[in-house]
Amino acid sequence: MARKKKQLPILEKVMITDVAAEGKALARVDEKVVFVPYVAPGDVVDIQLTRKKNNYAEGKAIHFHSYSEERAEPFCEHFGVCGGCKWQHLPYEAQLKYKHKQVVDSLTRIGKVEMEELFPIVGSEKTTFYRNKLEFTFSNKKWLTEEEIRSGESFECMSGVGFHIPGMFDKVLDINKCWLQNDISNRIRLAIKNYCLTHEGYPFFDLRNQEGFIRTLMIRTSSTGDLMVVVVFYAEDKERREALLSYLVEQFPEITSLQYVINGKCNDTITDQEVITFNGKDHILEEMEGISFKVGPKSFYQTNSEQAYNLYKITRDFAGLTGEELVYDLYTGTGTIANFISRRAKKVIGIEYVPEAIEDAKVNSALNKIDNTLFFAGDMKDILTEEFIRQHGKPDVIITDPPRAGMHDDVIRAILFAAPSRIVYVSCNPATQARDLSLLSSDYKVRKVQPVDMFPHTHHVENVVLLERLSDDEIAANRTIDLTSDDKD
Numbered sequence: 001m002a003r004k005k006k007q008l009p010i011l012e013k014v015m016i017t018d019v020a021a022e023g024k025a026l027a028r029v030d031e032k033v034v035f036v037p038y039v040a041p042g043d044v045v046d047i048q049l050t051r052k053k054n055n056y057a058e059g060k061a062i063h064f065h066s067y068s069e070e071r072a073e074p075f076c077e078h079f080g081v082c083g084g085c086k087w088q089h090l091p092y093e094a095q096l097k098y099k100h101k102q103v104v105d106s107l108t109r110i111g112k113v114e115m116e117e118l119f120p121i122v123g124s125e126k127t128t129f130y131r132n133k134l135e136f137t138f139s140n141k142k143w144l145t146e147e148e149i150r151s152g153e154s155f156e157c158m159s160g161v162g163f164h165i166p167g168m169f170d171k172v173l174d175i176n177k178c179w180l181q182n183d184i185s186n187r188i189r190l191a192i193k194n195y196c197l198t199h200e201g202y203p204f205f206d207l208r209n210q211e212g213f214i215r216t217l218m219i220r221t222s223s224t225g226d227l228m229v230v231v232v233f234y235a236e237d238k239e240r241r242e243a244l245l246s247y248l249v250e251q252f253p254e255i256t257s258l259q260y261v262i263n264g265k266c267n268d269t270i271t272d273q274e275v276i277t278f279n280g281k282d283h284i285l286e287e288m289e290g291i292s293f294k295v296g297p298k299s300f301y302q303t304n305s306e307q308a309y310n311l312y313k314i315t316r317d318f319a320g321l322t323g324e325e326l327v328y329d330l331y332t333g334t335g336t337i338a339n340f341i342s343r344r345a346k347k348v349i350g351i352e353y354v355p356e357a358i359e360d361a362k363v364n365s366a367l368n369k370i371d372n373t374l375f376f377a378g379d380m381k382d383i384l385t386e387e388f389i390r391q392h393g394k395p396d397v398i399i400t401d402p403p404r405a406g407m408h409d410d411v412i413r414a415i416l417f418a419a420p421s422r423i424v425y426v427s428c429n430p431a432t433q434a435r436d437l438s439l440l441s442s443d444y445k446v447r448k449v450q451p452v453d454m455f456p457h458t459h460h461v462e463n464v465v466l467l468e469r470l471s472d473d474e475i476a477a478n479r480t481i482d483l484t485s486d487d488k489d
Helices: 092-110 146-151 184-198 238-251 305-319 336-344 355-367 386-392 409-418 430-440 472-488
Strands: 010-015 025-029 032-036 044-052 056-066 133-139 160-164 172-174 214-221 227-233 257-262 276-280 284-288 291-295 326-330 347-352 373-377 397-400 422-427 444-452 462-469
Touching: 010 025, 010 056, 032 044, 092 430, 092 444, 133 172, 133 184, 160 184, 184 214, 184 227, 184 238, 227 238, 238 257, 238 276, 284 305, 291 336, 291 355, 305 336, 305 397, 305 422, 305 444, 305 462, 326 336, 336 347, 336 355, 336 373, 347 355, 355 373, 386 409, 397 409, 409 430, 422 430, 430 462
Parallel strands: 032 056, 227 257, 326 347, 326 397, 347 373, 397 422
Antiparallel strands: 010 044, 025 032, 044 056, 133 160, 133 214, 160 172, 214 227, 257 276, 284 291, 422 462, 444 462
């Protein structure tokens, strides 16, 4: 007979004191840190512990004795369940304050970085409907909220379309209205849902048993007014597929690119699948300062278009380009930064792991008649070698925008060998950025730091750092100190 799991204790009248990593807040009880989601500093709550370790615990607020003055009313009906937009209960100015603090704490605590200039975080002008891309999942196992379960209502239809519940790969929260993307996204999603539920032969996908017909939906909007819809089916049924897609053409003339995928794999990714155009173009266009960017269904493009423009302007300004520089753009993606800065550089070399992204980068250069860019596809640590640098020239400026994990040690060694006079480091993870800055500190000094909020109502923050190379004497002195430290160890 299985032993019943022991109920963890309830902590009463606990004051929430700060915001922590991953969007949670924290309290301190008996010298132990307790992490709690969906609360704000200043709240006084009872906490039901859900996990208890030697040096920390996790829990959820089950009763509020008093609310913080630093609070906002969540605007989304799905807040607290869907797993996104976890900071809706914080006023936007407070969100910016905590994101700025996150950057400073990471750089000073992890990287021991001394910052000459630290600028206030750049907030997003739009705090709702700011995303240009969302992906939804159709499921025959929609998630029932605690309120729905308590209601005792009988749910005959368990089909829903929305976002995966965190930690539940086959459960989807049925979304009524999402505040992240232009409302045309809500109307298209609900129209497809209604069509499938009112017409025979459109079962929502069962991810656990791998059966059903309609699987996922991607919607991309652009600042130019273009609109892409990609419907993913599990198997081909030409008659029903064409009927649904024709319905979308008729109901939504705003769609400029309607595409579909037949994905019979076990997972939802379409990167290795053929995307077929049903109506309109096979891409949409984005635009910045007169430069057009072709965005396909598999292309990466910053999901907050307007704030991406601010991010790239800061990056270009930090680079200090005069038109005479050789620039390396590491982790270039589809070449957005490379093409954006190309008019102010002598030459830009972009490197990216994904071959399809590099093809997009080349297309975007050709589209804009940009002839001073050169792109290479491959693993960064394998491409950016001393031999590569000798062949293509030592860069005057390196711009790097790595994934959340940061840069490989070999890449950092190659950057130190390349010895550019300036490095602009764009990061979506200040913690790994701080680690990398520490590894570069023997040769470089952090001159400027500019946090940027790309994702309001989440804990995520971007950060742009300008590093300038030290004098040869300073570098030699630093390396002597490092060697002395190693000897002591």
